[in-house]
Amino acid sequence: MLRKRLFCTACIFLCVLFSSRAQNADSLAVGYERIVFEGAGLAETNAALRAKADCYKQAGRYREASETLARLRLFAMTDEERADVLYQRELCWFLDGDFAQAASMVEEVGDSTEDALLLHALVLAYAGRYNESEIYAARYISWNGPSPRLQELLALYAAAPQPRNQVTAAVLSFFPPLGHFYNGRTGEGLLSGALNLASLGFTVANMVSGYWVTAILGGGIALDQTFMGNRERNAALVALHDRNDPIAFGDKVRDFLLYYRTSTQ
Amino acid sequence: MTRRAALVLLLLAAAVPALAQTSDRELLRRADFSSKQIIETPPAGANAAEKTLWGVRRQLTGTDRYEPANYMFFRPAVRELGLIPAFFATSDRILRDTRLGTVRALADPSDGKIHEGPEAYAARSRAHSVGGGETDGKAAVSVSRCGDDAGCRPVDADFVQYLIENDLKKDARELLFGSQFQPSDTLTFLRGWTLYQLKELEAANSYLGAVPQESPFYDKAFFYSNAVSAHLGDYDSATSRLQDYSGPYAELKGVQLAGLALLRDDPEAFKAAAGAFSYSDYALETAERDMDEIFHVRYETPKKSPWLAAGASALVPGLGKIYAGQLGEGISTFLVTGAMGAITAEHWIKDGPGDWKTIVPAVLTGILYIGNIYGAYMSVSIYNSQLYDAQETTLLYSVHIPLRTVFK
Numbered sequence: 240m241l242r243k244r245l246f247c248t249a250c251i252f253l254c255v256l257f258s259s260r261a262q263n264a265d266s267l268a269v270g271y272e273r274i275v276f277e278g279a280g281l282a283e284t285n286a287a288l289r290a291k292a293d294c295y296k297q298a299g300r301y302r303e304a305s306e307t308l309a310r311l312r313l314f315a316m317t318d319e320e321r322a323d324v325l326y327q328r329e330l331c332w333f334l335d336g337d338f339a340q341a342a343s344m345v346e347e348v349g350d351s352t353e354d355a356l357l358l359h360a361l362v363l364a365y366a367g368r369y370n371e372s373e374i375y376a377a378r379y380i381s382w383n384g385p386s387p388r389l390q391e392l393l394a395l396y397a398a399a400p401q402p403r404n405q406v407t408a409a410v411l412s413f414f415p416p417l418g419h420f421y422n423g424r425t426g427e428g429l430l431s432g433a434l435n436l437a438s439l440g441f442t443v444a445n446m447v448s449g450y451w452v453t454a455i456l457g458g459g460i461a462l463d464q465t466f467m468g469n470r471e472r473n474a475a476l477v478a479l480h481d482r483n484d485p486i487a488f489g490d491k492v493r494d495f496l497l498y499y500r501t502s503t504q
Numbered sequence: 505m506t507r508r509a510a511l512v513l514l515l516l517a518a519a520v521p522a523l524a525q526t527s528d529r530e531l532l533r534r535a536d537f538s539s540k541q542i543i544e545t546p547p548a549g550a551n552a553a554e555k556t557l558w559g560v561r562r563q564l565t566g567t568d569r570y571e572p573a574n575y576m577f578f579r580p581a582v583r584e585l586g587l588i589p590a591f592f593a594t595s596d597r598i599l600r601d602t603r604l605g606t607v608r609a610l611a612d613p614s615d616g617k618i619h620e621g622p623e624a625y626a627a628r629s630r631a632h633s634v635g636g637g638e639t640d641g642k643a644a645v646s647v648s649r650c651g652d653d654a655g656c657r658p659v660d661a662d663f664v665q666y667l668i669e670n671d672l673k674k675d676a677r678e679l680l681f682g683s684q685f686q687p688s689d690t691l692t693f694l695r696g697w698t699l700y701q702l703k704e705l706e707a708a709n710s711y712l713g714a715v716p717q718e719s720p721f722y723d724k725a726f727f728y729s730n731a732v733s734a735h736l737g738d739y740d741s742a743t744s745r746l747q748d749y750s751g752p753y754a755e756l757k758g759v760q761l762a763g764l765a766l767l768r769d770d771p772e773a774f775k776a777a778a779g780a781f782s783y784s785d786y787a788l789e790t791a792e793r794d795m796d797e798i799f800h801v802r803y804e805t806p807k808k809s810p811w812l813a814a815g816a817s818a819l820v821p822g823l824g825k826i827y828a829g830q831l832g833e834g835i836s837t838f839l840v841t842g843a844m845g846a847i848t849a850e851h852w853i854k855d856g857p858g859d860w861k862t863i864v865p866a867v868l869t870g871i872l873y874i875g876n877i878y879g880a881y882m883s884v885s886i887y888n889s890q891l892y893d894a895q896e897t898t899l900l901y902s903v904h905i906p907l908r909t910v911f912k
Contacts, residue, residue: 265675265678265682266682268675269675269679269682272667272675276663276667296531297526330528334532336539354528357532427562427563430559430560430563431563434564449854450850450854452846452847452849452850453865456846457843457847464564465563468563469563472562472563479542482540482541483541483542486537487541489537493535497529497532497533
């Protein structure tokens with residue numbers, strides 16, 4: 240019985256690999272799924288699913304790769320194999336651009352390999368967790384002993400973008416254009432300041448002239464638009480910085496960590 | 505480690521060069537996350553004036569509530585409605601575009617905006633042309649042909665079912681369309697069923713409709729094919745096929761015929777088909793009662809009148825919108841138009857009717873006032889259209905969802 244199943248599994252693998260149809264990731268993936276369907280043992284099932292996930296990964300379908308890896312029976316693996324599967328899942332989430340999901344796996348994956356340290360440093364940088372990223376990055380470049388470029392790395396992280404605070408932005412936006420200046424938008428700030436000044440001027444001028452209805456209703460509508468709009472715009476700018484800054488910084492960290500050896504030489 | 509596992513690992517190792525793998529580091533190098541960033545650019549196709557308004561508008565509300573934004577609405581509205589209606593439609597849009605006015609509007613969860621173009625102000629056609637409905641996917645399906653039967657094998661239906669049940673539909677598609685199988689009814693049905701699961705409706709319909717009457721899959725394929733035709737807007741051919749059906753599912757036939765009759769706006773055909781309703785089959789009862797309710801609302805209840813709404817808004821700005829069921833829009837319209845009217849009145853009293861300080865707000869008030877009447881008239885029309893759309897959604901659901909229970 241064992242020999243028969245062994246033979247079947249081997250045949251399926253060989254068919255998958257060398258079939259004239261098996262030329263793309265999709266058909267390879269189906270072949271590996273068939274092994275799972277045929278009721279293979281735990282080890283074969285895990286191996287087939289890993290191979291299937293690899294097909295997806297090579298095809299750039301990282302989310303499907305990660306979902307396939309999630310189907311692996313981790314209890315049937317050695318600690319080393321398990322760590323590698325979890326590493327691959329973190330890698331696939333990262334490559335898919337789901338940095339929060341990837342960052343949630345850092346603890347689980349552990350830090351026993353150089354590749355894991357590199358991945359953690361990148362994942363955490365892109366997720367905006369710069370302090371944690373810095374530690375992993377420093378450990379990564381010091382993997383083979385003290386690195387001559389450690390100071391350079393520390394300088395890079397020292398220049399990491401400061402996360403914008405939603406409350407600070409909201410408070411400063413009570414005094415246009417300070418909220419815009421806080422968000423680094425000087426030109427927009429001056430425009431917003433001018434619009435608010437015009438609304439206020441319109442309201443005061445009508446009050447002074449005795450046009451109270453126009454001042455209260457017209458000025459109220461204008462100020463609602465310019466003042467409240469200024470506050471909403473600043474909230475949107477904080478959200479924009481929160482999304483864009485970690486990606487821009489992550490790109491710098493990636494360039495440094497992936498090429499630091501080359502540039503050292 | 506067992507011998508089997510060792511063999512598997514050996515084979516996998518052999519597979520590595522065959523797959524021509526890219527290393528993890530290379531993947532990390534190549535990764536491009538620029539699409540994850542928020543890039544603020546003016547709307548596509550905006551002219552210089554619209555770009556300027558885009559820049560200013562961002563300072564006024566932070567974000568636009570409507571898509572297209574008001575400053576991008578006028579030009580397509582002119583194309584769609586003509587100059588004068590576009591003018592009033594835009595002013596109605598401005599009246600509604602407040603926090604209060606948009607409180608009940610349905611925003612798209614993907615971007616948080618209310619997607620409403622000038623077509624919302626155009627009378628909507630009820631007629632559906634054959635095959636003119638919206639599809640979820642029209643991808644052409646290339647099939648690996650089985651020229652002569654040598655090298656072809658029968659389709660493994662169990663494996664396909666396993667793939668579909670485990671949400672591995674793309675794998676099922678790859679298997680069924682990327683491999684050579686002997687032609688069979690089962691293969692045709694499975695191909696149609698897989699494409700249906702992937703929401704590739706047009707292609708699914710061609711396979712489901714090709715399952716012959718002798719096949720054990722015929723009834724299931726037949727009724728699903730009719731449901732798919734309904735989704736594609738092809739009501740007539742589905743009705744014609746159903747009328748010729750003489751199989752064991754007579755009540756289900758009646759439900760689909762009744763649903764299609766309502767979709768075709770044919771009350772007499774509905775009455776004839778509804779004769780098959782028993783209201784006792786748990787799989788069909790809900791659909792039967794929903795269809796009865798839609799028939800009652802559509803043909804036995806008086807509709808809201810756009811002219812009454814327009815008249816109400818002429819008397820009290822915003823009242824017509826409230827009559828049309830848009831309370832927030834009505835209040836918003838009343839407040840904005842009323843405020844402009846009050847400003848005009850103040851200047852009229854203090855400066856006289858000939859002063860520019862009166863004329864400017866008076867003109868603005870006049871535009872907003874007419875826009876308010878036009879908007880009220882259109883909002884009843886929009887309300888009726890939305891009601892119709894909701895009913896169509898329910899009808900499509902009713903001709904489709906019971907199949908899951910009937911053919912479980």
